[in-house]
Amino acid sequence: MTAAPVEPSTDGEVALSVRDLHTAVGGRRGSLRLVRGVGFDLHRGRTLALVGESGSGKSVTALSIAGLLPAGVRVTGGQVLLDGQDVVRWTEGRRRALRGGTVGMVYQDPMTALNPVMRVGSQVAEGLRAHGWDRAAGRRRTLEVLDEVGLPTPGALARLYPHQLSGGMRQRVLIACALAPRPRVLIADEPTTALDVTIAQQILDLVTDLRDEYGLAVLWITHDLGVVARIAESTAVMYAGRIVERGRTADLFARPSHPYTQGLLRSVPAADQPHQGLLPQIGGTPVSPATLPGGCPFRTRCPQQVERCADQEPPLLRRGPAEAACWVPPEDWRPVGAAEVRHG
Amino acid sequence: MTWRWAGARLGGAVLTLFGVTIVVFVVLRAIPGDAITSSLGIESGTLTPAQTQALTLYYGLDKPWYVQFFAWVGQVLRGNLGVSLTSGNTVGSLIGAALPVTVELAVLAAIIGTVIGVLLGTLAGSGPGRARDGVTQGVGLLGLAVPEFVLGILMVAFLAARFDYFPDTSTFVPITTSFSANMSQMLYPALVLAVGFAANVMRTTRSEYVEVAQADFVRTARGKGLAPGRIRFAHILRNAGIPILTVTGIQFGYLLGGTVIIEQIFALPGLGRLLFTAITNHDYPIVQSSVLVVAVAFVLVNLLVDLAYRAVDPRVRQA
Numbered sequence: 060m061t062a063a064p065v066e067p068s069t070d071g072e073v074a075l076s077v078r079d080l081h082t083a084v085g086g087r088r089g090s091l092r093l094v095r096g097v098g099f100d101l102h103r104g105r106t107l108a109l110v111g112e113s114g115s116g117k118s119v120t121a122l123s124i125a126g127l128l129p130a131g132v133r134v135t136g137g138q139v140l141l142d143g144q145d146v147v148r149w150t151e152g153r154r155r156a157l158r159g160g161t162v163g164m165v166y167q168d169p170m171t172a173l174n175p176v177m178r179v180g181s182q183v184a185e186g187l188r189a190h191g192w193d194r195a196a197g198r199r200r201t202l203e204v205l206d207e208v209g210l211p212t213p214g215a216l217a218r219l220y221p222h223q224l225s226g227g228m229r230q231r232v233l234i235a236c237a238l239a240p241r242p243r244v245l246i247a248d249e250p251t252t253a254l255d256v257t258i259a260q261q262i263l264d265l266v267t268d269l270r271d272e273y274g275l276a277v278l279w280i281t282h283d284l285g286v287v288a289r290i291a292e293s294t295a296v297m298y299a300g301r302i303v304e305r306g307r308t309a310d311l312f313a314r315p316s317h318p319y320t321q322g323l324l325r326s327v328p329a330a331d332q333p334h335q336g337l338l339p340q341i342g343g344t345p346v347s348p349a350t351l352p353g354g355c356p357f358r359t360r361c362p363q364q365v366e367r368c369a370d371q372e373p374p375l376l377r378r379g380p381a382e383a384a385c386w387v388p389p390e391d392w393r394p395v396g397a398a399e400v401r402h403g
Numbered sequence: 404m405t406w407r408w409a410g411a412r413l414g415g416a417v418l419t420l421f422g423v424t425i426v427v428f429v430v431l432r433a434i435p436g437d438a439i440t441s442s443l444g445i446e447s448g449t450l451t452p453a454q455t456q457a458l459t460l461y462y463g464l465d466k467p468w469y470v471q472f473f474a475w476v477g478q479v480l481r482g483n484l485g486v487s488l489t490s491g492n493t494v495g496s497l498i499g500a501a502l503p504v505t506v507e508l509a510v511l512a513a514i515i516g517t518v519i520g521v522l523l524g525t526l527a528g529s530g531p532g533r534a535r536d537g538v539t540q541g542v543g544l545l546g547l548a549v550p551e552f553v554l555g556i557l558m559v560a561f562l563a564a565r566f567d568y569f570p571d572t573s574t575f576v577p578i579t580t581s582f583s584a585n586m587s588q589m590l591y592p593a594l595v596l597a598v599g600f601a602a603n604v605m606r607t608t609r610s611e612y613v614e615v616a617q618a619d620f621v622r623t624a625r626g627k628g629l630a631p632g633r634i635r636f637a638h639i640l641r642n643a644g645i646p647i648l649t650v651t652g653i654q655f656g657y658l659l660g661g662t663v664i665i666e667q668i669f670a671l672p673g674l675g676r677l678l679f680t681a682i683t684n685h686d687y688p689i690v691q692s693s694v695l696v697v698a699v700a701f702v703l704v705n706l707l708v709d710l711a712y713r714a715v716d717p718r719v720r721q722a
C-alpha cells in the first residue's frame with residue numbers, strides 16, 4: 060500500500076532518521092495519540108522544516124527525538140536512528156550523553172529559556188562540562204562559541220546575566236549553548252517566533268551560516284511559511300500528529316498536493332500584490348487528539364473530500380514531485396478558486 | 404544606587420523601631436500597677452504618703468508620660484538601658500547575659516530547620532503526587548499543627564523516661580566553655596523549635612520546586628544533557644531559593660521572640676525567660692529593653708534577608 064519512499068533531498072549523508080514514530084500521553088482512561096507514525100531523514104548540512112499549526116504534534120515530535128518529553132508523555136512506537144542505533148530504547152544515562160552532545164536544541168522563547176540567576180557564560184560552559192570538557196577547555200570553547208554566534212566582547216558578555224541582554228542576544232546565547240559541544244543535529248523549536256522581524260532575520264541567517272560551517276543537520280519547527288521558504292531545502296507538513304505532505308520546499312510551495320498544504324499556502328498574503336477583501340483561511344478548527352474523526356483527520360475541513368476519506372486514513376503516497384497523504388487522485392485535483400474557500 | 408537603597412532601608416528600620424518603642428511604652432503603662440507596687444509588692448500598701456511621694460519622684464512617675472518616654476529613649480540611645488526594679492542589676496548586663504543563649508538557640512533551630520525543610524521539600528517537590536510527596540506533606544502538616552509547648556513537654560518526658568536525661572537547670576554552660584556540654588543543653592530545645600521551622604520551609608520549598616521545575620530554562624538544562632543533581636541544585640533550587648530565603652528570614656525573626664515557652668520548659672537562661680520573669684514582676688525597664696532588643700534583632704534579620712536577595716538574585720541587584 061505504501062509507495063516507495065521518496066527521498067526529497069538525497070544530498071548529504073543521513074545524520075538522524077525518524078521511523079514511524081508514535082508518541083502518546085497516557086491517562087488512566089486511555090491514552091491520547093499525539094504523534095502517529097511520523098518519519099523523516101535529516102541530512103548533514105541540510106534543513107528540514109516541520110510545519111504545522113498548534114497542536115499538530117510538531118513540537119512533541121522534536122521532544123520525542125531529544126528524549127525531553129514531559130512526565131506522562133512517552134514514545135509508544137517507532138525508531139529514532141542515529142548511526143544505525145535506535146536511541147529510543149537507550150537508557151536515560153546514554154540518552155543524556157546524546158542530549159546536548161549529539162543533538163542540540165534551541166527553544167521558542169529566549170526570555171524564559173535561560174536561567175535568570177546564572178551568568179550566561181556558565182550556562183554555555185555547564186553543557187560542555189556535562190559532555191566531558193575540562194574547565195580550561197570549556198572556558199576557551201565558551202568564548203569561542205559566543206564569538207561564533209556573533210555576540211560582541213565574549214569575555215565581558217559571559218559575565219552578564221540573561222536580564223541584561225536583549226531578546227535577540229539571548230537567542231544567540233541559547234544557540235551558543237546548543238552548539239558549544241559541537242552536536243551533529245540541531246533541533247530548533249520555533250526559535251524566531253518571539254523575536255522582532257529584523258532580529259528573526261538575523262537569527263535565520265546565523266543558523267544557516269553555522270549549519271554550513273558545522274555541517275549540521277537541522278530540524279526547524281515552525282508555523283511560519285515565510286521562514287520555511289527562506290531556510291529549508293525540504294519541508295514536511297504535519298496535521299493531527301501525522302505528516303500529510305513532504306517534499307522539496309520549492310516543489311511543495313509551487314505545487315502543493317495536499318488540500319491542507321494548499322489551504323496553508325493560500326492563507327499567506329503575497330507581499331508583491333495588493334490584496335482585496337479577507338485573506339483566505341482554512342475553515343473549521345483543527346482537530347485535537349481527543350476528537351480525531353474516523354478516516355482522514357482533515358476531512359472535516361477539506362473542500363475536496365471524496366467518499367473514501369471517511370472510511371480510511373490515507374497513507375503518504377507519491378503525488379507529483381512530493382508525497383502526500385490524500386485519497387483524492389492527482390488527476391482529480393481541482394485548482395481551488397476563491398469560491399470554494401470558506402471565509403470565517 | 405546602592406547607597407540610596409541602603410539609606411532607604413536604614414531609614415525604614417529606624418522608623419519601625421521608633422514605633423516599637425512607643426507601643427511597648429504605652430502597653431506597659433496600661434497594665435495595672437506601677438514601678439512602686441512592683442518593686443515593693445504588698446508592702447507598698449504600708450508606705451506613708453510622704454514615702455510614696457518620694458518614690459514617685461525617684462522613679463519619675465510624676466512627670467507626663469511623654470517626658471518619661473523621651474527620657475527613656477534618650478538613655479537607651481546613650482547605651483543606658485536602666486536598672487532592674489527587682490534585682491537592682493543593670494538591664495544591660497542582664498540582657499547581655501541572656502541574649503547569646505537565645506541567639507544560639509534560634510540559630511541552631513534555624514540551621515536544623517532549614518536543612519531538614521529544604522531536603523524534605525525537595526524530596527516532595529521532585530515527585531509531586533507520588534507517595535513520598537503525600538507522606539512528606541502529611542508529616543509537615545503535623546509539624547505545623549502541634550504547638551511547641553506540647554512538643555517540648557513530650558520531648559522532656561521522652562528524654563527522662565528513655566534516657567534518664569533531665570535538662571540541667573543548675574548552670575548554663577556557654578558554647579565557648581564546652582561545646583559538648585553546651586550542646587547537651589541546647590540541642591533538644593533547638594530540635595523542638597526546628598520542627599515548626601522545618602515544616603514551614605518544607606512547604607515553601609515544595610511548592611516553589613514544583614513551580615520552577617516546569618520552567619523553560621529547566622527544559623533547556625535537561626536539553627544540555629546535564630546530570631539530574633546539577634539540574635536540581637544549580638537550576639531548580641537556585642531559583643526556588645529566593646522565596647525560601649524569605650520564609651527562613653521571617654521564621655528566624657519569630658524565633659528570636661518566640662523562645663519564651665521553650666526556655667521555660669528547658670530552663671534556659673535566655674531572653675525569653677528574662678522577659679517572662681520581668682513581665683510577671685512588672686519590671687518595666689527589663690520588659691521595655693527586651694522587647695526593644697527583639698525588635699532590633701527582627702529588623703536586622705530583615706535587613707540581612709534583603710542583602711541576601713541581592714546575593715542570590717542578580718535582577719534585584721540591578722533594580
